[in-house]
Amino acid sequence: MKTLRVDLDARAYEIRIAPGLLDAAGEHLRGACPQAARLFVVTDSTVGPLYRGRVEKSLTSAGFRTAFHTVAAGESSKCASRLSELWESMMDFGLTRTDAVVALGGGVVGDLAGFAAATILRGVDFVQIPTTLLAQVDSSVGGKVAVDLAHGKNLAGAFWQPRLVLMDPQTLGTLDERTFADGMAEVVKYGCIFDADFYSFLEQRPSRGQVMGDIESVLHTCCDLKRKVVIEDERDTGKRMLLNFGHTLGHAYELAGGYETWTHGQAVAAGMVKAAELGERLGVTPAGTGARIAALLGCFALPVDIPCTAADYAAAVGLDKKGAGDDISVILLEAVGRAVPRRMPKAELTALLEETL
Ligand SMILES: NC(=O)c1ccc[n+]([C@@H]2O[C@H](COP(=O)([O-])OP(=O)(O)OC[C@H]3O[C@@H](n4cnc5c(N)ncnc54)[C@H](O)[C@@H]3O)[C@@H](O)[C@H]2O)c1
Numbered sequence: 001m002k003t004l005r006v007d008l009d010a011r012a013y014e015i016r017i018a019p020g021l022l023d024a025a026g027e028h029l030r031g032a033c034p035q036a037a038r039l040f041v042v043t044d045s046t047v048g049p050l051y052r053g054r055v056e057k058s059l060t061s062a063g064f065r066t067a068f069h070t071v072a073a074g075e076s077s078k079c080a081s082r083l084s085e086l087w088e089s090m091m092d093f094g095l096t097r098t099d100a101v102v103a104l105g106g107g108v109v110g111d112l113a114g115f116a117a118a119t120i121l122r123g124v125d126f127v128q129i130p131t132t133l134l135a136q137v138d139s140s141v142g143g144k145v146a147v148d149l150a151h152g153k154n155l156a157g158a159f160w161q162p163r164l165v166l167m168d169p170q171t172l173g174t175l176d177e178r179t180f181a182d183g184m185a186e187v188v189k190y191g192c193i194f195d196a197d198f199y200s201f202l203e204q205r206p207s208r209g210q211v212m213g214d215i216e217s218v219l220h221t222c223c224d225l226k227r228k229v230v231i232e233d234e235r236d237t238g239k240r241m242l243l244n245f246g247h248t249l250g251h252a253y254e255l256a257g258g259y260e261t262w263t264h265g266q267a268v269a270a271g272m273v274k275a276a277e278l279g280e281r282l283g284v285t286p287a288g289t290g291a292r293i294a295a296l297l298g299c300f301a302l303p304v305d306i307p308c309t310a311a312d313y314a315a316a317v318g319l320d321k322k323g324a325g326d327d328i329s330v331i332l333l334e335a336v337g338r339a340v341p342r343r344m345p346k347a348e349l350t351a352l353l354e355e356t357l
Protein backbone atom coordinates (compact mmCIF):
# COMPACT_ATOMS: atom_id res chain seq x y z
CA MET A 1 0.00 0.00 0.00
CA LYS A 2 1.22 3.53 -0.81
CA THR A 3 0.54 6.06 1.94
CA LEU A 4 0.84 9.85 1.96
CA ARG A 5 0.23 12.13 4.94
CA VAL A 6 -1.49 15.50 4.62
CA ASP A 7 0.11 17.08 7.64
CA LEU A 8 -2.35 19.70 8.85
CA ASP A 9 -1.77 19.35 12.61
CA ALA A 10 -5.11 18.52 14.26
CA ARG A 11 -6.67 17.99 10.84
CA ALA A 12 -3.91 15.70 9.51
CA TYR A 13 -4.95 12.62 7.55
CA GLU A 14 -3.63 9.87 5.33
CA ILE A 15 -4.18 9.08 1.68
CA ARG A 16 -3.97 5.30 1.20
CA ILE A 17 -3.64 3.78 -2.26
CA ALA A 18 -3.91 0.03 -2.92
CA PRO A 19 -5.77 -2.37 -5.19
CA GLY A 20 -8.61 -4.11 -3.35
CA LEU A 21 -8.88 -1.42 -0.66
CA LEU A 22 -12.68 -1.25 -1.04
CA ASP A 23 -12.95 -4.64 0.66
CA ALA A 24 -10.93 -3.39 3.61
CA ALA A 25 -12.82 -0.09 4.02
CA GLY A 26 -14.29 -1.16 7.38
CA GLU A 27 -11.01 -1.72 9.17
CA HIS A 28 -9.50 1.50 7.77
CA LEU A 29 -12.53 3.54 8.84
CA ARG A 30 -12.51 1.96 12.28
CA GLY A 31 -9.03 3.34 12.76
CA ALA A 32 -9.81 6.77 11.32
CA CYS A 33 -13.14 7.31 13.10
CA PRO A 34 -12.79 5.35 16.35
CA GLN A 35 -15.84 6.91 18.01
CA ALA A 36 -18.25 6.44 15.11
CA ALA A 37 -21.14 3.99 15.45
CA ARG A 38 -23.04 5.13 12.35
CA LEU A 39 -21.75 5.86 8.86
CA PHE A 40 -23.86 7.81 6.38
CA VAL A 41 -22.58 6.80 2.93
CA VAL A 42 -23.32 8.99 -0.09
CA THR A 43 -22.97 7.48 -3.55
CA ASP A 44 -24.50 7.92 -7.00
CA SER A 45 -26.75 5.91 -9.31
CA THR A 46 -23.81 4.49 -11.32
CA VAL A 47 -21.33 3.81 -8.53
CA GLY A 48 -23.87 2.34 -6.08
CA PRO A 49 -24.78 -0.68 -8.21
CA LEU A 50 -21.09 -1.31 -8.95
CA TYR A 51 -19.45 -0.96 -5.52
CA ARG A 52 -22.00 -0.50 -2.72
CA GLY A 53 -22.20 -4.23 -1.95
CA ARG A 54 -18.48 -4.65 -1.27
CA VAL A 55 -18.19 -1.47 0.77
CA GLU A 56 -21.34 -2.19 2.78
CA LYS A 57 -20.16 -5.70 3.62
CA SER A 58 -16.79 -4.43 4.83
CA LEU A 59 -18.29 -1.58 6.91
CA THR A 60 -20.90 -3.86 8.49
CA SER A 61 -18.29 -6.51 9.31
CA ALA A 62 -16.30 -3.82 11.13
CA GLY A 63 -19.35 -3.18 13.33
CA PHE A 64 -20.72 0.04 11.80
CA ARG A 65 -24.41 0.75 11.28
CA THR A 66 -24.73 2.14 7.77
CA ALA A 67 -27.22 4.08 5.67
CA PHE A 68 -26.66 4.56 1.93
CA HIS A 69 -28.02 7.64 0.17
CA THR A 70 -27.92 7.60 -3.64
CA VAL A 71 -28.04 10.70 -5.84
CA ALA A 72 -28.44 10.73 -9.62
CA ALA A 73 -25.06 10.48 -11.38
CA GLY A 74 -23.82 13.77 -12.81
CA GLU A 75 -22.98 17.40 -12.03
CA SER A 76 -26.64 18.39 -11.60
CA SER A 77 -26.66 16.57 -8.24
CA LYS A 78 -24.05 19.00 -6.89
CA CYS A 79 -26.73 21.49 -5.91
CA ALA A 80 -28.46 23.04 -2.91
CA SER A 81 -31.62 20.92 -3.35
CA ARG A 82 -29.72 17.60 -3.11
CA LEU A 83 -27.71 19.01 -0.20
CA SER A 84 -30.88 19.82 1.69
CA GLU A 85 -32.22 16.29 1.06
CA LEU A 86 -28.97 14.87 2.39
CA TRP A 87 -29.27 16.87 5.61
CA GLU A 88 -32.82 15.59 6.22
CA SER A 89 -31.82 12.03 5.40
CA MET A 90 -28.90 12.23 7.85
CA MET A 91 -31.30 13.31 10.58
CA ASP A 92 -33.73 10.48 9.68
CA PHE A 93 -30.79 8.09 10.19
CA GLY A 94 -30.05 9.56 13.62
CA LEU A 95 -26.56 10.82 12.80
CA THR A 96 -24.73 12.28 15.80
CA ARG A 97 -21.58 14.36 16.10
CA THR A 98 -19.39 11.35 16.79
CA ASP A 99 -20.58 9.58 13.61
CA ALA A 100 -19.20 10.09 10.10
CA VAL A 101 -20.11 10.73 6.48
CA VAL A 102 -18.50 8.69 3.69
CA ALA A 103 -18.31 9.74 0.02
CA LEU A 104 -18.22 6.75 -2.34
CA GLY A 105 -17.95 8.06 -5.90
CA GLY A 106 -16.46 10.73 -8.11
CA GLY A 107 -15.88 14.42 -7.53
CA VAL A 108 -19.59 15.26 -7.54
CA VAL A 109 -20.34 12.87 -4.68
CA GLY A 110 -17.18 13.96 -2.81
CA ASP A 111 -17.93 17.69 -3.07
CA LEU A 112 -21.62 17.24 -2.16
CA ALA A 113 -21.15 14.77 0.70
CA GLY A 114 -18.20 16.76 2.00
CA PHE A 115 -20.22 19.97 2.19
CA ALA A 116 -23.04 18.07 3.92
CA ALA A 117 -20.50 16.70 6.43
CA ALA A 118 -19.06 20.19 6.99
CA THR A 119 -22.45 21.66 7.80
CA ILE A 120 -24.65 18.99 9.43
CA LEU A 121 -24.64 19.43 13.20
CA ARG A 122 -21.97 22.13 12.51
CA GLY A 123 -19.58 19.51 11.21
CA VAL A 124 -19.00 15.75 11.47
CA ASP A 125 -16.12 13.52 10.38
CA PHE A 126 -15.82 12.76 6.69
CA VAL A 127 -14.05 10.01 4.70
CA GLN A 128 -13.40 10.02 0.97
CA ILE A 129 -13.50 6.81 -1.10
CA PRO A 130 -12.95 8.26 -4.60
CA THR A 131 -13.81 6.07 -7.58
CA THR A 132 -12.95 8.25 -10.61
CA LEU A 133 -9.48 9.19 -11.79
CA LEU A 134 -10.31 12.86 -11.27
CA ALA A 135 -11.45 12.26 -7.72
CA GLN A 136 -8.41 10.10 -6.91
CA VAL A 137 -5.84 12.59 -8.22
CA ASP A 138 -7.56 15.79 -7.18
CA SER A 139 -10.98 16.29 -5.60
CA SER A 140 -10.70 13.82 -2.70
CA VAL A 141 -7.59 15.59 -1.37
CA GLY A 142 -7.41 19.08 0.14
CA GLY A 143 -10.81 19.66 1.68
CA LYS A 144 -12.51 21.91 -0.89
CA VAL A 145 -16.18 20.90 -0.71
CA ALA A 146 -19.03 22.74 -2.42
CA VAL A 147 -22.22 22.84 -4.42
CA ASP A 148 -22.90 24.83 -7.58
CA LEU A 149 -25.34 27.75 -7.64
CA ALA A 150 -27.31 29.04 -10.63
CA HIS A 151 -24.72 31.84 -10.71
CA GLY A 152 -21.76 29.49 -11.17
CA LYS A 153 -19.42 26.72 -10.02
CA ASN A 154 -18.68 25.80 -6.41
CA LEU A 155 -20.10 29.07 -5.10
CA ALA A 156 -21.37 27.71 -1.77
CA GLY A 157 -18.87 25.56 0.07
CA ALA A 158 -16.31 25.15 2.81
CA PHE A 159 -12.84 23.91 3.57
CA TRP A 160 -13.50 20.63 5.36
CA GLN A 161 -10.69 18.12 5.38
CA PRO A 162 -11.47 14.40 5.32
CA ARG A 163 -10.25 12.15 8.14
CA LEU A 164 -9.01 9.61 5.58
CA VAL A 165 -8.82 9.12 1.82
CA LEU A 166 -9.00 5.52 0.61
CA MET A 167 -8.34 4.90 -3.06
CA ASP A 168 -8.64 1.61 -4.87
CA PRO A 169 -7.20 1.94 -8.39
CA GLN A 170 -9.14 -1.13 -9.51
CA THR A 171 -12.31 0.99 -9.50
CA LEU A 172 -10.90 2.87 -12.50
CA GLY A 173 -11.41 -0.26 -14.60
CA THR A 174 -15.15 0.41 -14.90
CA LEU A 175 -14.86 4.05 -16.02
CA ASP A 176 -16.03 4.93 -19.51
CA GLU A 177 -13.48 6.58 -21.82
CA ARG A 178 -14.80 10.09 -21.33
CA THR A 179 -14.66 9.92 -17.55
CA PHE A 180 -11.15 8.47 -17.61
CA ALA A 181 -10.14 11.35 -19.91
CA ASP A 182 -11.69 13.89 -17.50
CA GLY A 183 -9.25 12.70 -14.87
CA MET A 184 -6.37 12.95 -17.33
CA ALA A 185 -7.06 16.68 -17.71
CA GLU A 186 -6.26 17.21 -14.01
CA VAL A 187 -3.31 14.77 -14.21
CA VAL A 188 -1.84 16.83 -17.08
CA LYS A 189 -2.51 19.97 -15.01
CA TYR A 190 -0.06 18.79 -12.32
CA GLY A 191 2.66 18.35 -14.92
CA CYS A 192 1.95 21.81 -16.35
CA ILE A 193 2.07 23.66 -13.04
CA PHE A 194 4.60 21.81 -10.90
CA ASP A 195 6.61 19.09 -12.58
CA ALA A 196 8.19 19.14 -16.06
CA ASP A 197 9.58 15.60 -15.61
CA PHE A 198 6.11 14.27 -14.79
CA TYR A 199 4.80 16.07 -17.88
CA SER A 200 7.40 14.29 -20.05
CA PHE A 201 6.52 10.99 -18.33
CA LEU A 202 2.91 11.52 -19.43
CA GLU A 203 3.94 12.41 -22.98
CA GLN A 204 5.61 9.00 -23.10
CA ARG A 205 2.31 7.34 -22.03
CA PRO A 206 -0.27 8.84 -24.40
CA SER A 207 -3.02 6.23 -23.91
CA ARG A 208 -5.29 4.92 -21.17
CA GLY A 209 -3.60 1.52 -21.23
CA GLN A 210 -0.16 3.03 -20.75
CA VAL A 211 -1.31 5.30 -17.92
CA MET A 212 -3.05 2.35 -16.22
CA GLY A 213 0.20 0.41 -16.49
CA ASP A 214 1.72 2.93 -14.05
CA ILE A 215 -1.44 3.98 -12.26
CA GLU A 216 -0.26 3.69 -8.69
CA SER A 217 2.74 5.86 -9.46
CA VAL A 218 0.52 8.42 -11.27
CA LEU A 219 -1.90 8.59 -8.32
CA HIS A 220 0.98 8.89 -5.87
CA THR A 221 2.71 11.67 -7.83
CA CYS A 222 -0.45 13.76 -8.23
CA CYS A 223 -1.55 13.35 -4.61
CA ASP A 224 1.96 14.12 -3.39
CA LEU A 225 2.06 17.36 -5.40
CA LYS A 226 -1.40 18.39 -4.18
CA ARG A 227 -0.70 17.39 -0.57
CA LYS A 228 2.36 19.64 -0.42
CA VAL A 229 0.56 22.71 -1.71
CA VAL A 230 -2.45 22.12 0.56
CA ILE A 231 -0.17 21.87 3.61
CA GLU A 232 1.44 25.18 2.62
CA ASP A 233 -1.78 27.04 1.82
CA GLU A 234 -4.87 25.20 3.04
CA ARG A 235 -7.21 28.19 2.60
CA ASP A 236 -6.28 29.05 -0.99
CA THR A 237 -4.83 32.50 -0.40
CA GLY A 238 -1.49 31.99 -2.15
CA LYS A 239 0.30 29.01 -3.66
CA ARG A 240 -2.83 26.81 -3.75
CA MET A 241 -4.25 29.12 -6.42
CA LEU A 242 -1.80 27.50 -8.85
CA LEU A 243 -4.01 24.37 -8.71
CA ASN A 244 -6.61 26.51 -10.44
CA PHE A 245 -4.61 26.69 -13.69
CA GLY A 246 -7.13 26.50 -16.57
CA HIS A 247 -10.09 26.80 -14.20
CA THR A 248 -11.20 30.42 -14.68
CA LEU A 249 -11.83 29.65 -18.33
CA GLY A 250 -12.88 26.06 -17.58
CA HIS A 251 -15.62 27.31 -15.27
CA ALA A 252 -16.76 29.69 -18.05
CA TYR A 253 -17.11 26.74 -20.44
CA GLU A 254 -18.98 24.63 -17.89
CA LEU A 255 -21.38 27.50 -17.22
CA ALA A 256 -21.79 28.20 -20.95
CA GLY A 257 -22.84 24.58 -21.48
CA GLY A 258 -25.27 24.61 -18.56
CA TYR A 259 -23.08 22.01 -16.76
CA GLU A 260 -24.37 19.37 -19.18
CA THR A 261 -22.53 19.93 -22.44
CA TRP A 262 -19.02 19.86 -21.00
CA THR A 263 -17.69 17.96 -18.01
CA HIS A 264 -15.31 19.61 -15.56
CA GLY A 265 -12.35 17.70 -16.98
CA GLN A 266 -13.19 18.65 -20.57
CA ALA A 267 -13.67 22.30 -19.63
CA VAL A 268 -10.39 22.40 -17.70
CA ALA A 269 -8.58 20.84 -20.66
CA ALA A 270 -9.72 23.60 -23.02
CA GLY A 271 -9.14 26.18 -20.27
CA MET A 272 -5.51 25.13 -19.84
CA VAL A 273 -4.81 25.45 -23.56
CA LYS A 274 -6.45 28.88 -23.64
CA ALA A 275 -4.51 30.00 -20.54
CA ALA A 276 -1.24 28.82 -22.08
CA GLU A 277 -2.02 30.74 -25.26
CA LEU A 278 -2.87 33.80 -23.19
CA GLY A 279 0.51 33.51 -21.47
CA GLU A 280 2.18 33.31 -24.87
CA ARG A 281 0.44 36.52 -25.96
CA LEU A 282 1.53 38.25 -22.75
CA GLY A 283 5.13 37.14 -23.25
CA VAL A 284 5.12 35.02 -20.05
CA THR A 285 4.80 31.57 -21.62
CA PRO A 286 7.24 30.21 -24.25
CA ALA A 287 5.81 30.06 -27.77
CA GLY A 288 4.39 26.66 -28.66
CA THR A 289 3.40 25.71 -25.09
CA GLY A 290 -0.34 25.81 -25.82
CA ALA A 291 0.15 23.54 -28.83
CA ARG A 292 2.26 21.13 -26.77
CA ILE A 293 -0.44 20.86 -24.08
CA ALA A 294 -3.18 20.52 -26.71
CA ALA A 295 -1.28 17.62 -28.31
CA LEU A 296 -1.12 15.66 -25.06
CA LEU A 297 -4.76 16.34 -24.14
CA GLY A 298 -5.79 15.35 -27.65
CA CYS A 299 -4.32 11.87 -27.09
CA PHE A 300 -7.17 11.35 -24.60
CA ALA A 301 -9.79 12.90 -26.92
CA LEU A 302 -10.15 15.91 -24.64
CA PRO A 303 -11.45 19.12 -26.26
CA VAL A 304 -8.85 21.85 -26.63
CA ASP A 305 -11.12 24.63 -27.85
CA ILE A 306 -14.66 25.20 -26.55
CA PRO A 307 -17.00 27.85 -27.95
CA CYS A 308 -17.90 30.59 -25.50
CA THR A 309 -19.37 34.09 -25.55
CA ALA A 310 -17.94 37.32 -24.15
CA ALA A 311 -20.75 37.27 -21.58
CA ASP A 312 -19.75 33.77 -20.40
CA TYR A 313 -16.14 34.87 -19.98
CA ALA A 314 -17.16 38.04 -18.13
CA ALA A 315 -19.45 36.06 -15.79
CA ALA A 316 -16.77 33.49 -14.94
CA VAL A 317 -14.09 36.15 -14.41
CA GLY A 318 -16.46 38.07 -12.14
CA LEU A 319 -17.28 35.01 -9.99
CA ASP A 320 -13.80 33.50 -9.80
CA LYS A 321 -12.57 32.90 -6.26
CA LYS A 322 -9.12 34.20 -7.21
CA GLY A 323 -10.73 37.64 -7.50
CA ALA A 324 -9.80 40.44 -5.11
CA GLY A 325 -12.04 43.45 -5.62
CA ASP A 326 -11.66 44.59 -9.22
CA ASP A 327 -8.53 42.46 -9.73
CA ILE A 328 -8.04 38.78 -10.39
CA SER A 329 -5.03 36.45 -10.16
CA VAL A 330 -4.62 34.64 -13.45
CA ILE A 331 -2.52 31.49 -13.40
CA LEU A 332 0.03 31.45 -16.22
CA LEU A 333 2.94 29.17 -17.13
CA GLU A 334 6.52 30.45 -17.22
CA ALA A 335 7.32 27.02 -18.65
CA VAL A 336 5.78 23.57 -18.64
CA GLY A 337 6.27 22.60 -14.99
CA ARG A 338 6.31 26.15 -13.57
CA ALA A 339 3.12 28.15 -12.92
CA VAL A 340 2.91 31.73 -11.65
CA PRO A 341 0.04 33.97 -10.56
CA ARG A 342 -0.33 37.27 -12.39
CA ARG A 343 -2.62 39.90 -10.89
CA MET A 344 -4.49 42.12 -13.34
CA PRO A 345 -7.75 44.06 -13.49
CA LYS A 346 -10.71 41.78 -14.27
CA ALA A 347 -11.66 44.15 -17.10
CA GLU A 348 -8.23 43.65 -18.69
CA LEU A 349 -8.56 39.85 -18.59
CA THR A 350 -12.07 39.98 -20.03
CA ALA A 351 -10.85 42.26 -22.85
CA LEU A 352 -7.92 39.93 -23.59
CA LEU A 353 -10.30 36.97 -23.78
CA GLU A 354 -12.74 38.83 -26.00
CA GLU A 355 -9.93 39.35 -28.52
CA THR A 356 -9.77 35.56 -28.94
CA LEU A 357 -13.46 35.21 -29.91
N1 LIG B 1 -12.96 19.54 -4.46
C1 LIG B 1 -12.00 19.64 -5.34
O1 LIG B 1 -10.84 19.95 -5.02
C2 LIG B 1 -12.28 19.31 -6.78
C3 LIG B 1 -11.21 19.11 -7.67
C4 LIG B 1 -11.51 18.78 -9.00
C5 LIG B 1 -12.85 18.64 -9.40
N2 LIG B 1 -13.84 18.82 -8.50
C6 LIG B 1 -15.24 18.62 -8.89
O2 LIG B 1 -15.40 17.23 -9.20
C7 LIG B 1 -16.50 17.10 -10.11
C8 LIG B 1 -16.09 16.17 -11.25
O3 LIG B 1 -15.73 14.92 -10.72
P1 LIG B 1 -15.75 13.61 -11.62
O4 LIG B 1 -15.06 13.88 -12.90
O5 LIG B 1 -15.32 12.51 -10.76
O6 LIG B 1 -17.28 13.51 -12.01
P2 LIG B 1 -18.50 12.64 -11.42
O7 LIG B 1 -18.44 12.53 -9.96
O8 LIG B 1 -19.73 13.21 -12.04
O9 LIG B 1 -18.23 11.19 -12.04
C9 LIG B 1 -18.26 11.06 -13.45
C10 LIG B 1 -19.14 9.87 -13.85
O10 LIG B 1 -18.45 8.67 -13.54
C11 LIG B 1 -19.31 7.77 -12.83
N3 LIG B 1 -18.43 6.93 -12.01
C12 LIG B 1 -17.79 7.25 -10.87
N4 LIG B 1 -16.97 6.25 -10.51
C13 LIG B 1 -17.12 5.27 -11.41
C14 LIG B 1 -16.53 4.00 -11.58
N5 LIG B 1 -15.57 3.56 -10.76
N6 LIG B 1 -16.92 3.25 -12.62
C15 LIG B 1 -17.86 3.70 -13.49
N7 LIG B 1 -18.44 4.90 -13.40
C16 LIG B 1 -18.06 5.69 -12.37
C17 LIG B 1 -20.24 8.68 -12.08
O11 LIG B 1 -21.44 8.02 -11.74
C18 LIG B 1 -20.47 9.79 -13.10
O12 LIG B 1 -21.47 9.42 -14.02
C19 LIG B 1 -16.86 18.49 -10.56
O13 LIG B 1 -18.02 18.90 -9.89
C20 LIG B 1 -15.68 19.32 -10.15
O14 LIG B 1 -16.02 20.66 -9.91
C21 LIG B 1 -13.59 19.16 -7.21
Ligand SMILES: O=C(O)C(=O)C[C@@H](O)[C@H](O)[C@H](O)COP(=O)(O)O
Nearest residue numbers: 138142144153154240243244247321
Ligand atom coordinates in the same frame (compact mmCIF):
# COMPACT_ATOMS: atom_id res chain seq x y z
O1 LIG C 1 -7.92 22.05 -4.78
C1 LIG C 1 -7.87 23.15 -5.36
O2 LIG C 1 -7.49 24.17 -4.77
C2 LIG C 1 -8.27 23.27 -6.77
O3 LIG C 1 -8.36 24.38 -7.28
C3 LIG C 1 -8.53 22.02 -7.52
C4 LIG C 1 -9.43 22.19 -8.74
O4 LIG C 1 -9.08 21.16 -9.65
C5 LIG C 1 -10.92 22.03 -8.44
O5 LIG C 1 -11.65 22.03 -9.63
C6 LIG C 1 -11.54 22.99 -7.43
O6 LIG C 1 -12.81 22.54 -7.07
C7 LIG C 1 -11.71 24.37 -7.97
O7 LIG C 1 -12.07 25.19 -6.91
P1 LIG C 1 -12.60 26.68 -7.05
O8 LIG C 1 -12.05 27.32 -5.81
O9 LIG C 1 -12.06 27.28 -8.31
O10 LIG C 1 -14.08 26.59 -7.07
Ligand SMILES: [Zn+2]
Nearest residue numbers: 186247264268
Ligand atom coordinates in the same frame (compact mmCIF):
# COMPACT_ATOMS: atom_id res chain seq x y z
ZN1 LIG D 1 -10.56 21.02 -11.25
